[in-house]
Amino acid sequence: MHIKRFDRSFTRRRFLQGVGGAGALSTGVLTPLWSVLAADGDGSRAYPDHLLSLESYTRGAISDGDTIDANNVEHVKALLDPIRYEQIATMGRRLQTRKATTALEELSPMEYLQATLAHQGQARFDELGNVRAPDGGPWIGGNPFPDPKNAIEVFAGHTLSWGRHDASLYAAREFDVGRDGEVKYRYENVWAEYAPVGRLVLEPQPALPDATDLLRYQSVIFTAPNDFKGTSFLNIWPYDQNQFPDLKGYIPAFKRIRTFPTNQRFEPLIPGSSLYLSDAWAAGDPFLTWGDYQIVHRGPALAALAGNWNAEHDNWEHGTHGGKAEARWWDMSVELVPEAIVVEARPVAYPRAPISKKAVWFDARTLLPFVMVSYDRQGKVFRSFDGAYSRYATENRKVMDGAHPYWSWTHLHAHNIQTNEITRIEQVAKVRGGHKMLVNDEAVYNRYLTTTALRRFGN
Numbered sequence: 528m529h530i531k532r533f534d535r536s537f538t539r540r541r542f543l544q545g546v547g548g549a550g551a552l553s554t555g556v557l558t559p560l561w562s563v564l565a566a567d568g569d570g571s572r573a574y575p576d577h578l579l580s581l582e583s584y585t586r587g588a589i590s591d592g593d594t595i596d597a598n599n600v601e602h603v604k605a606l607l608d609p610i611r612y613e614q615i616a617t618m619g620r621r622l623q624t625r626k627a628t629t630a631l632e633e634l635s636p637m638e639y640l641q642a643t644l645a646h647q648g649q650a651r652f653d654e655l656g657n658v659r660a661p662d663g664g665p666w667i668g669g670n671p672f673p674d675p676k677n678a679i680e681v682f683a684g685h686t687l688s689w690g691r692h693d694a695s696l697y698a699a700r701e702f703d704v705g706r707d708g709e710v711k712y713r714y715e716n717v718w719a720e721y722a723p724v725g726r727l728v729l730e731p732q733p734a735l736p737d738a739t740d741l742l743r744y745q746s747v748i749f750t751a752p753n754d755f756k757g758t759s760f761l762n763i764w765p766y767d768q769n770q771f772p773d774l775k776g777y778i779p780a781f782k783r784i785r786t787f788p789t790n791q792r793f794e795p796l797i798p799g800s801s802l803y804l805s806d807a808w809a810a811g812d813p814f815l816t817w818g819d820y821q822i823v824h825r826g827p828a829l830a831a832l833a834g835n836w837n838a839e840h841d842n843w844e845h846g847t848h849g850g851k852a853e854a855r856w857w858d859m860s861v862e863l864v865p866e867a868i869v870v871e872a873r874p875v876a877y878p879r880a881p882i883s884k885k886a887v888w889f890d891a892r893t894l895l896p897f898v899m900v901s902y903d904r905q906g907k908v909f910r911s912f913d914g915a916y917s918r919y920a921t922e923n924r925k926v927m928d929g930a931h932p933y934w935s936w937t938h939l940h941a942h943n944i945q946t947n948e949i950t951r952i953e954q955v956a957k958v959r960g961g962h963k964m965l966v967n968d969e970a971v972y973n974r975y976l977t978t979t980a981l982r983r984f985g986n
Contacts, residue, residue, distance in 0.1 A: 535577060542825040542866070551676045552822060554866060554891045561674035565644060568631045570865070570892050578827050578865035581624055595622040595829075595861075606829040606863070608888060608898045610911035610944055618947075619849035620856045627862045628833040633918050634893045637931040638727040639691040642669030656815050657768055658683055660733075665724040665742075665766050667733040670894055678820035678870045682810065682887070684894055686768070687742065688722065689808040690935065692928070693729040695720045696965035696975060697935070698958045700844070703799035706947040708850020712799035715751040715958040719975035720744070724766065728929065728967045742766045744976040745807075748984050749797070750960040757985035760787075760796060761976065762804070768815035771876075774804075777981040784978050793880050801950040802941040806912045809887045809896035818875035819884075828867035828888055830897040831915035834860045835937040838924040842955045845938050857938045857951055859915050866891040882909065903945070914939035928966050935966075 538556055545552035554560040555573035563573045577583045581603075582590040588602040589595065595603060600615045607615070614620035631640060650671030653659045656679075660667045666687055672680035696719050703712040723738035741764065748759040757779040762772040774789040792805040792812055805811040837845050849855035868889045874880040883906055888898040895916070903909040919925065920932035927933060938953035957963040965971055974980055 538575060538578065539826075546822050546825055552678075552681075552868070553676075554674065554868070556866070559674070560866070560891060561647075564631055564673075564892060565647070569629045570631070571629050574865040578863070579627060579629075581627070581863045584827060584863060589624060591624055591626045591862075593624050595624060603829060606827055608886075608900050608911065608913075609908055610900055610942060611829075611898065611913060613944065614856070614942070618855070621848060621858075622829070622831075623858065623860045624829075625834050625860045625862050627864075631892065633833055634890070634916075634934075635895065636691045636928060636934045638929075639669055639688070642667075642727050643673050645669065646671070647673055652683075655767060655769060657766065658687060665734055665739050668725040668727045673894065675868075675894065678822045678872075679814070681822070681868055681870050681889055681894055682814050682817075682820060682872065683768075685808070685889070685896060686810040686814040688725055689743075689810065690720050692720070692935075693722050693726045693967050694965070694969065694971040695935070696962070696968070696971050697954050698956065698962055698964050699952050700955055700958065701800070701802075702854070702951045703801065704850065704855055704949040704951060708855045709852045710854050712797075713752065714749055714755065714797065714800075716747055716749045717958065717962045717975060719746045719748075719971050721972045721976050729969055740766050742768075744972065745772075746976050746981070747796070748975060748981070750958050750962060750984075755797060758797065759981045759984055761978065761981055762789075764813065768813040770813065771816065772813070775978060775981070777978075777985045779985045782985070784981060790877060791879070793877070793882060799950075800941075801910070801943045801946075801948050802912075802952070805882075806899070806910075806941055809885075809899040809912055809914075812874075812877075816874070816876035817872040817885075819871075819873040821871050822868060823871045823886065824869035825866060825891075828864045828897075829861040830864045830867070830888070830890060831859045831861050831913075831937075832864070832890065832895075832897065833862065833917055835915040836917040836919045836921075836926075837937075838919075838921045842957065843937075843953070844955055845953050847951070855949060857915070857940065857953065859938070864890050864892075864897075867897075868894075907945075909943070909945060911942045911944065912939065913942075926964075933966055 560573040670684040701714040705711045721744040723741045724734040745762040749755045760776045764772045771789040774787045846858040885901040899912040941950040
């Protein structure tokens with residue numbers, strides 16, 4: 528049992544440190560967080576009891592296994608971003624609560640965690656602001672700043688490796704919901720990510736010798752409906768985070784590869800969608816094209832970090848609720864995160880951006896983002912992006928990532944609260960065309976991440 532003098536007032540004072548430029552960030556309350564995680568793989572010793580249990584935090588008002596809805600959301604308002612709170616309070620969204628996950632191995636891929644531990648303390652920023660390994664080359668894998676001291680370290684580490692795997696192919700279903708709560712558009716696609724640097728599983732490691740100037744290849748290819756089948760986009764990211772990605776696309780009606788303006792990242796790729804390229808993983812742009820990074824809040828939060836893989840469905844499809852057709856929101860399980868770090872940033876390289884700033888909530892233990900809220904040019908709440916994650920393993924079923932259970936995102940919302948249009952996306956086992964989820968498979972590059980691949984899908 529923790530000493531009683533570490534009460535809620537002490538916790539609030541501790542969380543105010545490092546906020547708003549007041550000083551260097553130091554995570555944890557009772558003891559430095561990362562030293563506990565490195566030793567135990569469990570950060571519980573770094574926090575008092577009231578940050579480890581939702582029942583304790585709410586003084587018994589809400590317990591693990593309860594449903595958060597409009598009737599009780601006030602008890603957890605401080606744990607929610609403003610858009611999720613509004614969704615629950617006035618729009619019929621519900622969240623199922625679960626026991627907090629404390630084991631670090633359940634919150635990220637194992638190889639990513641091992642590399643983070645092995646490479647701790649080796650990262651530095653170069654004169655252009657990019658993250659470098661000790662030899663001056665690109666980062667060698669894992670999170671370069673697991674014990675961040677400022678806002679830019681929080682954001683930089685995540686941007687370098689979105690999905691935390693060397694290669695990923697996500698089979699996805701998208702549902703675009705109108706303001707009346709009914710689905711207006713349905714799409715199926717594959718989203719591919721491939722890392723030329725910071726490689727932990729695929730050979731050669733840690734980088735492809737002829738691609739050390741690149742950070743990632745990323746594509747999205749639509750497989751359904753027929754009207755959009757073959758529509759595809761390919762982003763090739765320079766390692767230099769001051770540069771914009773090279774964005775190419777294939778539109779079947781034109782029968783050719785086109786180059787798109789890459790700095791216009793704040794509009795949907797397809798009709799009906801509320802998702803922008805800029806939204807991806809809450810860090811869809813090079814981190815040095817944003818600026819004025821600040822830590823604006825630290826404290827507990829509710830996040831969908833585990834228990835969100837639907838193993839009972841053969842294709843991993845998730846249930847929904849809300850709206851006239853009970854199709855507005857995904858069903859999600861959330862848990863208490865003892866410490867979240869909220870980072871604000873402004874789009875300094877995008878003079879035409881409809882967004883004045885964004886705020887992103889990160890789990891301090893893994894520096895994984897779970898919610899993003901953006902504001903329009905008048906400073907009004909504009910859009911949100913909230914996702915759910917999980918290790919794909921239950922007592923009866925597992926999806927393996929080599930020697931370990933697969934860890935990834937499961938489903939997400941992109942919500943324009945000003946128009947009340949919502950995009951829901953879920954990761955499934957397969958989509959039409961025979962495309963299946965792949966992880967750390969070298970074949971992802973040739974099949975999905977070249978202009979030749981884009982043309983092949985378009986024919």
